[in-house]
Amino acid sequence: MSDKPGTPSVYEWMGGADALERLTDVFYGRVLKDPVLAPVFAGMDARHPHHVALGLGEVFGGPDTYSARHGGHAHMASRHLGRHITEEQRRRWVDLLLDAADMPKWEWGQTPPWQPDAG
Numbered sequence: 001m002s003d004k005p006g007t008p009s010v011y012e013w014m015g016g017a018d019a020l021e022r023l024t025d026v027f028y029g030r031v032l033k034d035p036v037l038a039p040v041f042a043g044m045d046a047r048h049p050h051h052v053a054l055g056l057g058e059v060f061g062g063p064d065t066y067s068a069r070h071g072g073h074a075h076m077a078s079r080h081l082g083r084h085i086t087e088e089q090r091r092r093w094v095d096l097l098l099d100a101a102d103m104p105k106w107e108w109g110q111t112p113p114w115q116p117d118a119g
């Protein structure tokens with residue numbers, strides 16, 4: 001499948017490296033406070049959020065920095081093997097990531113929730 005010229009990548013569309021760094025900062029801040037995930041990440045390297053931002057950025061069409069400098073997909077996969085990640089932990093990880101990504105710039109004032117008696 002080829003994109004039309006000028007079509008932004010998902011990486012560009014989502015705000016590029018800056019947005020991904022903010023996302024992983026917020027996300028791992030919440031992970032470390034979450035009772036299900038905190039034990040999994042107890043020994044987490046301080047650079048981990050940055051590495052995940054690079055890895056996600058590459059998958060979404062950004063620069064190949066994670067592959068070129070940090071071991072790429074094989075290294076990423078190896079960091080998970082043998083950790084015995086449970087379905088509950090996997091699911092919480094995804095939920096917290098989606099919550100962290102859900103940082104709208106608009107307010108309810110523009111699109112208030114529907115009220116049954118309002119109209």
Ligand code: HEM
Nearest residue numbers: 040041043044045048051052055070076079085089090093
């Ligand atoms: C699509 C989903 C995921 C992606 C893209 C991802 C990405 C990554 C990457 C890129 C690394 C290596 C970072 C580095 O090079 O330093 C990593 C490590 C790790 N990941 Fe994931 N991950 C995912 C899912 C999960 C889940 C579901 C869990 C657990 C619930 C998890 C737990 C960990 C842990 C504990 C490490 C090692 C952290 C450290 O010791 O620094 N990951 N992940």
